[in-house]
Amino acid sequence: MNSLLIRGGHLVDPAQNIDEPRDILIVDGRVAEVGAPGKLQSADKVVNALGLIVAPGLIDLHVHLREPGQTHKETIATGTAAAAAGGFTSVCAMPNTKPVNDSPAITRWMQDPERGAVVNVFPIAAATAGSAGEKLSDFAALCRAGAVAVSDDGKPILDDALMHEALATAARLGIPVIQHAEDTRLTASAPMHLGVTSFRLGLRGQPAEAEWKIVERDIRLAEMAGAQLHVAHISTREGLALVREAKQRGLKVSAEACPHYFLFTDENCADYDTRYKMNPPLRTAADRDALLHGLVDGTLDIIASDHAPHAKFEKFVEFDRAAFGITGLEIVVGATLTHLHRARKVPLKRIIELLSTNPARIVHLEGRGTLAPGAHADVTVLDPKKRWIYDLSKTLSKSRNAPYGGMEFYGKVMKTIVAGNIVFEA
Amino acid sequence: MNGKPRSLLGIEPLTSRQIIDFLSAARKMDPKRPRTTLRGRRIALLFYENSTRTRVSFEVAAKSLGASTVVMHASSSSIEKGESLKDTGLTLQSIVDAIVVRHPNSGAPTLLSRILDIPIVNAGDGMHEHPSQALLDAFTILEHKKTLKGLKIVTVGDIYHSRVARSDAHLFTKLGAHVTFCGPEVLLPEEATQLAPGIRIVRDMDEALTGADVVMMLRVQQERLSGLQINLDEYIRRYQLNPRRVKLAKKNALVMHPGPMIRGMEMTDEVADGPQSVVLEQVLNGVKVRMAILASILGGRR
Secondary structure (H helix, E strand, O other), X not given: OOEEEEEOOEEEEHHHOEEEEOEEEEEOOEEEEEEOOOOOOOOOEEEEOOOOXXXXXXEEEXXXXXXXXXXXXXXXHHHHHHHHHOOEEEEEEOOOOOOOXXXXXXXXXXXXXXXXXXXXXXXXEXXXXXXXXXXXXXXXXXXXXXXXXXXXXXXXXXXXXXXXXHHXXXXXXXXXXXXXXXXXXXXXXXXXXXXXXXXXXXXXXXOOHHHHHHHHHHHHHHHHHOOOXXXXXXXXXXXXXXXXXXXXXXOOEEEXXXXXXXXXXXXXXXXHOHHHOOOOOOOOHXXXXXXXXXXXXXXXXXXXXXXXXXXXXXXXXOHHHOOOOEOOOOOHHHHHHHHHHHHHOOOHHHHHHHHHHHHHHHXXXXXXXXXXXXXXXXXXXXXXXXXXXXXXHHXXXXXXXXXXXXXXXXXXXXXXXXOOEEEEEO | OOOOOOOEOOOOOOOHHHHHHHHHHHHOOOOOOOOOOOOOOEEEEEEOOOOOHHHHXXXXXXXXXXXXXXXXXXXXXXXXXXXXXXXXXXXHHOOOOEEEEEEOOOOHHXXXXXXXXXXXXXXXXXXXXXXXXXXXHHHHHHHHOOOOOOOEEEEEOOOOOOHHHHHHHHHHHHOOOEEEEEOOHHHOOXXXXXXXXXXXXXXXXXXXXXXXXXXXEOOOOHHHOOOOOXXXXXXXXHHOEOHHHHOOOOOOOEEEOOOOOOEOOOXXXXXXXXXXXXXXXXXXXXXXXXXXXXXXXXXXXX
């Protein structure tokens, strides 16, 4: 028997509706008991969480671990090490690897202990063969192999009939379809948002409607199919409004925010700074403010990193030619606590919903996203006020394509515990 | 920002003082009276895009100042083999004193200037800027008008794809001119008014030209249209500069074109060869202005 007691902390577990001091006893990788401070028996090992927040392990629904095939950018081992440093105990790995994860074999391979993952890895499998958007992959077989959702992330499922078929098939299996909402017919060779800044820089722009028109269509198709739709990395206020309206109608639609969309705008691309080149592109200040509002009012269900590592030679080139994407696993907690909790007084309960409760609910991770007795002992210990400065040169990711270096945050990950084992300590 | 710019990446970052300094320096330049200002200096002309007049103009300018030039085309050398802009730049840096670069991607000169320690001159990048062209346009106008201040300058045509339109608009507004853009929606989005202070959009060409001091005609860049549909007959009907339309502008209005001009498209033969056209003066002035740019950026720098 292997036991761990987390003592003296303040537990925030929205699933149990707990927001008060609690000790937690972990035995053999599961939560054994949750009790009032000082009331639980001691254990082999004790973590002192006095003055800290204890939360169910954070879950990042959107990461690119780049393995198999692009290990010069990231590996499952390095990506999950960065995840642990960022307070995540589970990550969902997008399928745009090389080859694309559209098979049970690759799905299993990614979860093999040989990969050296530091936190739980839940693959999201490709919705179509090779993510080519032509024919569905075998959802049932992929689910049996451990996939928790399907997506062609990086690309949309553009064809109406195919998207409907994907939603209907996923609905029968009880998994969500995660859509990268981009009408690629409107975004060809456009490296940023279409607006004043793109005009000034002489860069082609992606119009906002390229996103929201797909969101609009997907909601309609999800309703027809009675399916669960998750809108990845939403970036436009129009897209957000459509999600809000769909939720009011009781549809099974969820939406995801990423820190860069509520921290930055297209003006950050001025001077052709490719660290701010991502897809969807950074939008306007009005979009950024709408997203912040959506995080406060509950329209947005989760915050994910969309951690997208790239090597320097892929980013330090002409803006048109630079790869899309930004790393972010290590700053999600800092950015969220700084800009939502500290600046906008969003309660910690809501923060933990965004980072743990809701992601677990969306991809149906049994026994995660909560610390109820019997749950997996995945725990994140946070200091919600601690000031720190992100040192990009010390990142555990293999890549450094982020503009966060030197940025100041309030709120820090102190410990990350996976299945009762401490995998990261500040 | 004061003093001489280290590189010339665009007009937007320049102060009006720096612009005036370039124009004053250009007035003293004459390719027929070569100088030795840049004797012993080497200038690379790095052209990732085809260009005749700009490359020749920079080459003559450099040689008229005593510098030697090395021309590199994208179709030649290691560039074609897939060498990155960064590596090409680093390689050139060890053997030349400055790089004049023309590139199809907006921002490429900015990237080079971030990597290299030698001055970079933007000879046109994508749809972004073409600063030497804007300076020669201003120089040409000032040979006919006392000042740019208060002039009504109308730019007509494919503004969206035009680096000349962007550089001109920055320069003309910085020196106090009133800029009007005229063109169809697909080639002139509403965002264009935010490029610089006071820019107006007038869609109807007759209305736009009324009272103009300068008419700048732009080429429809068919090679950059990438899927945009425009009807050329309709375009000619609405946006071609013909003798009737020239009369709507002021009597002594100048007719300009940055070239290459497609006769019968942007303007009729009568207008292109007419008394108000300064198109050929623009070409000669291009050499003077580029001499001033190279002398200012490289002169006295060792």
